[in-house]
Amino acid sequence: MSTPTQKSYKSAFIFLTTLFFLWGFITVLVDSLVPRLKDVFEMSYAKTVLVQFAFFTAFFVFSLPAGFILSKIGYKKGIVLGLLTMATGCLLFYPAAAYRSFSIFLIGYFTLAGGITVLQVAANPYVALLGNEDGASSRLNLSQAFNSLGTTIAPVVGALFLLSDSVKTSAEINVLSDLEKQNYFIAEAATVQTPFLLIAITIIVLAFIFAFINLPKVMQESPKGGYLSLLKSKVMLMGALGIFLYVGAEVAIGSFLVNYFHSAQLAAVVSESNVMMNIANTIASTFNKTFSNADPKSLLGIFVIFYWGGAMIGRFIGAYLTKIISPGKVLNLFATLAIIMIVISINTAGLLSMWSILAVGLFNSIMFPTIFTLSLEGLGDLKAQASGLLCMAIVGGAVIPFLFGSLIDNFGFKTAFLLAILCYGYILFYGRFKASKA
Numbered sequence: 021m022s023t024p025t026q027k028s029y030k031s032a033f034i035f036l037t038t039l040f041f042l043w044g045f046i047t048v049l050v051d052s053l054v055p056r057l058k059d060v061f062e063m064s065y066a067k068t069v070l071v072q073f074a075f076f077t078a079f080f081v082f083s084l085p086a087g088f089i090l091s092k093i094g095y096k097k098g099i100v101l102g103l104l105t106m107a108t109g110c111l112l113f114y115p116a117a118a119y120r121s122f123s124i125f126l127i128g129y130f131t132l133a134g135g136i137t138v139l140q141v142a143a144n145p146y147v148a149l150l151g152n153e154d155g156a157s158s159r160l161n162l163s164q165a166f167n168s169l170g171t172t173i174a175p176v177v178g179a180l181f182l183l184s185d186s187v188k189t190s191a192e193i194n195v196l197s198d199l200e201k202q203n204y205f206i207a208e209a210a211t212v213q214t215p216f217l218l219i220a221i222t223i224i225v226l227a228f229i230f231a232f233i234n235l236p237k238v239m240q241e242s243p244k245g246g247y248l249s250l251l252k253s254k255v256m257l258m259g260a261l262g263i264f265l266y267v268g269a270e271v272a273i274g275s276f277l278v279n280y281f282h283s284a285q286l287a288a289v290v291s292e293s294n295v296m297m298n299i300a301n302t303i304a305s306t307f308n309k310t311f312s313n314a315d316p317k318s319l320l321g322i323f324v325i326f327y328w329g330g331a332m333i334g335r336f337i338g339a340y341l342t343k344i345i346s347p348g349k350v351l352n353l354f355a356t357l358a359i360i361m362i363v364i365s366i367n368t369a370g371l372l373s374m375w376s377i378l379a380v381g382l383f384n385s386i387m388f389p390t391i392f393t394l395s396l397e398g399l400g401d402l403k404a405q406a407s408g409l410l411c412m413a414i415v416g417g418a419v420i421p422f423l424f425g426s427l428i429d430n431f432g433f434k435t436a437f438l439l440a441i442l443c444y445g446y447i448l449f450y451g452r453f454k455a456s457k458a
Contacts, residue, residue, distance in 0.1 A: 334385025393449020
């Protein structure tokens with residue numbers, strides 16, 4: 021029979037896992053807006069990725085302050101604060117869409133990511149502390165799997181509700197009558213406003229629930245001078261760089277998949293394949309949609325589900341593999357396979373090129389939790405502070421995609437993917453280094 025403590029831990033774990041799902045869903049939904057904002061504001065790839073830059077810079081700015089705030093108010097109040105901040109960011113998309121203001125969009129993304137940062141810094145170590153230390157890795161992998169479930173569903177929602185209609189250019193808008201312009205702008209704004217308004221309401225309801233549930237107190241006092249000690253830890257700093265490059269590569273590829281497919285004219289290839297159209301319409305039918313006369317970007321966007329869905333499946337596989345094989349060796353293997361998939365994609369065409377780049381998601385799967393846990397090994401009471409520093413490294417999701425977009429603008433997709441290969445190359449090296457120390 022379970023003790024009250026075990027029951028409270030189980031309840032807390034279930035509630036916290038919903039947060040992993042939520043921020044995974046929202047983070048990838050941002051990717052769906054990238055090609056849309058590019059069309060709406062007629063921007064270059066480098067400027068478009070400022071969306072991701074604003075989003076992931078927040079992790080760098082807020083990670084350490086979030087850790088300080090949590091030490092003062094506790095996990096429960098910190099989670100409520102994070103959720104309400106997220107809701108505020110989502111609500112800012114309403115005026116941003118209404119006034120077609122890219123600046124307000126960026127402020128909204130930054131605010132949203134600030135809230136997610138608080139949740140990241142709190143939830144990762146908190147889940148690890150909910151129970152026996154031996155089961156910490158298993159619990160974190162399970163929560164991360166639900167995070168991947170959110171990232172899997174998000175591209176479908178984005179493709180069907182954010183990319184499902186054609187965006188007019190400035191020249192096309194200028195030839196419209198005043199009434200036609202007004203109706204177009206209202207419809208265009210509603211496409212973005214409705215999904216994020218619903219998300220904001222859901223987040224507020226979750227904040228209300230967390231305000232009243234009982235969460236077990238597991239907050240530990242962090243030693244003074246801990247950050248200075250961590251900055252002297254070679255393994256932790258190598259791990260932080262690994263997180264920086266992994267998140268950057270994953271987000272860069274995920275953000276530009278639709279544009280990559282579109283530039284390769286894969287919409288025509290997909291539409292001519294009965295198998296591919298059956299896959300697309302089967303997924304779309306969940307939302308009572310069809311792709312018979314859809315916008316090409318929407319059709320291509322639906323397949324991004326396999327990039328993020330692969331990450332979910334790979335985490336379950338990886339959770340087992342890391343129990344029977346050294347985690348460093350598994351990380352080494354997955355990084356190698358990710359590189360191979362990219363090389364195949366940029367050197368082939370058609371559906372082989374498409375499916376090979378989507379397969380990178382499968383091999384991304386175990387990288388974050390594996391690098392995260394390998395970086396915390398042997399740090400003792402410094403683990404909580406190390407988690408804050410590792411979450412700061414998520415800023416790679418801002419820097420790498422910007423560089424990736426600049427390379428696309430100047431040299432094309434094939435050259436840009438060389439940057440991703442370098443990122444995975446370092447992760448391969450880190451995995452081999454940790455395996456040699458095991």
